[in-house]
Amino acid sequence: MFDIAVVGAGPAGYSAAINARKRDKSVVVIGQNTGWLSRAESIDNYPGMPGVSGQAMLAAMRDQAAAMGAEMRPGVVHQIIPLGESFGLSLGADFIDARRVILCTGAKQPRLLPGEAELLGRGVSYCGTCDGMLYRGKRVAVIAQGPEAVSEANFLAGLCAAVDYYGAADEALTAKIRVLSDKPEAIMGEGHAQALKAGGEERAYDGVFIFREAMALSALLGGIEMDGAFIRVNRKMETSVPGVYAAGDCTGLPLQVAKAVGEGCIAALSAAQAL
Ligand SMILES: Cc1cc2nc3c(=O)[nH]c(=O)nc-3n(C[C@H](O)[C@H](O)[C@H](O)COP(=O)(O)OP(=O)(O)OC[C@H]3O[C@@H](n4cnc5c(N)ncnc54)[C@H](O)[C@@H]3O)c2cc1C
The missing domain is CATH 3.50.50.60 (FAD/NAD(P)-binding domain)
Structure with a gap:
């Protein structure tokens, strides 16, 4: 203490x-x-x-x-x-x-994405190492706006079937991760996050992880x-x-x-x- x-x-x-x-x-x-x-x-x-x-x-x-x-x-x-x-x-x-x-x-x-506050804890998470196990074998999006994003995305890649990384490419990211440059616009879902709107289209995910510096x-x-x-x-x-x-x-x-x-x-x- x-x-x-x-x-x-x-x-x-x-x-x-x-x-x-x-x-x-x-x-x-x-x-x-x-x-x-x-x-x-x-x-x-x-x-x-x-x-x-x-x-x-x-x-x-x-x-x-x-x-x-x-x-x-x-x-x-x-x-x-x-x-x-x-x-x-x-x-x-x-x-x-x-x-x-x-x-x-x-x-x-930071400005929250539409849907982020409502779906926090229900498909939206700020911590891969805490919540990653919930998404074992599933498909997740990582919104990378902070220094922890790369290591957390690599951790998720070890558990999840697919990881889409919305952020700048980084050579430390494991090959399994798909890097996308589209800007995330909103998180969609009824009671649980089901999709991310980015680059003008909706993409289905089981979970959305957001890493920011604040x-x-x-x-x-x-x-x-x-x-x-x-x-x-x-x-x-x-x-x-x-x-x-x-x-x-x-x-x-x-x-x-x-x-x-x-x-x-x-x-x-x-x-x-x-x-
Ligand atoms: C380009 C530029 C030039 C400037 N020039 C001058 C100048 O000439 N003279 C002058 O007096 N001032 C200048 N300033 C302003 C000055 O930098 C700020 O007033 C000063 O840094 C404020 O200090 P701070 O500690 O309050 O906040 P900051 O310096 O912004 O530090 C806050 C820190 O808290 C971190 N943080 C936020 N949330 C969390 C969280 N949840 N967990 C952990 N960390 C968190 C942030 O990431 C950040 O690192 C300038 C600013 C800029 C951007």
Whole structure:
């Protein structure tokens, strides 16, 4: 059990981790270095580091957090489950327990496909290693929009009769997998997913697996109050869910590194104080 789980490995998440470690709390940071900062060629408005590249800044933040004792876990948090005094964070087949959660998930929220939310758990899955056995000998589609897609598709190929992979070709994919460049448009089915609409046609599948680098907040933590597209917080960075804090781009404008690290610091101090 960790004191604090930080969801999202960007500047807000690393700042939260560094400041939680300064308060001697055990911390895990879940995510990979693929957030917005990694795409910035040069950051000129962050004090003390003129002209630094986004990737160099992110690597320095990560190294600092790790050196201070924060545990790093690559992966995507699929769901956060309140368990009374703590939270369970599901990362596909893995599960992490933490007493407090800080959401640092950035501004980019994936858009769900029509039919996805309705058929989740009924033919639609976010985890091959958890649900793959249900599709042994069957025909599945993989929608690949995140770093776990290749290994999960290979795992499914070992179980399923056929795997259609909607995403960029990757030499690590096993030969059995058929790569399709059509854009998935909707998931169809009455009570259970039965087909995927892509490239203007409907293709029949027994299951549809979706791998993204982030989750829609509504799926991540049910009942969290939003303010438009952003998570509603108070000045302590508390969300509407007791024990859950949020920081960085996911709480609103301006979408800037300085604001993200400032909020990450406040969220960590508030969470640490409440432990
Ligand atoms: C091209 C570009 C240039 C920019 N230039 C500047 C600049 O010059 N100055 C400046 O101040 N700002 C700049 N920005 C903005 C800056 O990058 C962001 O404000 C900052 O990165 C926000 O930090 P964050 O930690 O809140 O979110 P992010 O950096 O977006 O990190 C969020 C992370 O959380 C991950 N995540 C989301 N959901 C989950 C989940 N369920 N499980 C696990 N991980 C998850 C995401 O994949 C991502 O890695 C720029 C952005 C871009 C794209």
